[in-house]
Amino acid sequence: MTNKSDSPTTTHRGIYLLPNLLTTAGLFSGFFAIVSSMNSQFEAAAIAIFVAMIFDGLDGRVARMTNTQSPFGAEYDSMADIVSFGVAPAIVTYNYGLSSLGKFGWLAAFIYVACAALRLARFNTQIGVADKRYFQGLASPAAAAVIASLVWTGVGYEMNGHDYSIPLAIITAFCGLMMVSNFRYSSFKELDLRGKVPFVAVLLIVLAFTLVATSPAEILLAVFAIYAVSGPIITIKTVKKLKLEHVVGDNTDEELNEETITKNDNSKDSSSKKEPTKKAATKEDKKD
Secondary structure (H helix, E strand, O other), X not given: OOOOOOOOOOOOXXXXXXXXXXXXXXXXXXXXXXXXXXXXXXXXXXXXXXXXXXXXXXXXXHHHHOOOOOHHHHHHHHHHHHHHXXXXXXXXXXXXXXXXXXXXXXXXXXXXXXXXXXXHHHHHHOOOOOOXXXXXXXXXXXXXXXXXXXXXXXXXXXXXXXXXXXXXXXXXXXXXXXXXXXXXXXXXXXXXXXXXXXXXXXXXXXXXXXXXXXXXHHHHHHHHHHHHHHHHHHHHHHOOOOOHHHXXXXXXXXXXXXXXXXXXXXXXXXXXXXXXXXXXXXXXXXXX
16 A cells, blocks of 8 residues: 555646636626627627726736736636627627628628637737737727727717718728737837836826716727827838838738837937037037
8 A cells, every 4th residue: 555645746726716707807898798789788888898908907917916827817818808809899889880781790890800819819829929019910909999989989979870880890890900910009018017106197197087087988989099090100110111011911020120120220320420420510619
């Protein structure tokens, strides 16, 4: 007989509760948005998508803060994201105004869902490789925010979504295509949230919250719409020469980074060449 002390130690398998609980809350919010849109409660559906965004931002940070990251949590978060930011916005916008277009309506919604799934799959394969300063393509929560705030604004102004089905279909397909594009979007990960800030910064944050509270739908629509179109602008400014690979295709972040570095080096060289001439001019002035 073998003693229990001689047997090899067994590892207890399980999942971390807190971060996966937040992921489940985000998944519930996305599912609630789908059910609410089926009952023509579009304002509640739009708000539920934003609630899912809050939980999606919390679960990863909580996991890092408590050192409870796990492969299971990462996979579960991706599955929840495809529901909350892929299926839910597509169903909400379809029930709100795309259903009157028939085949073209649900095709526009499907394009959005398929692009969201492709965006999440590409993001998962680039973890640890991509430039953390930028997202490659529009992030799925931001795309969902554009759709949700658009529906929310339409409900607030008592607009019938079926009267604007064609523009709604174009915006839905556009958000989907931006997710699978190679346009670079700022990730805001360079912001140091742990450092000290001036008192004025805290005051501005309070004013921002107050401004959003006055007209949440309109403000959120403006903010995320500007962010959605910022990707092409950032890409055009950072690359030396815009190519098809910068818009769509197999272009990698390494190629973009090399071109960005080259462009920055050229600007530094040109500025360094100008400095000696300025110094020479100052010396001549002193002699005069």
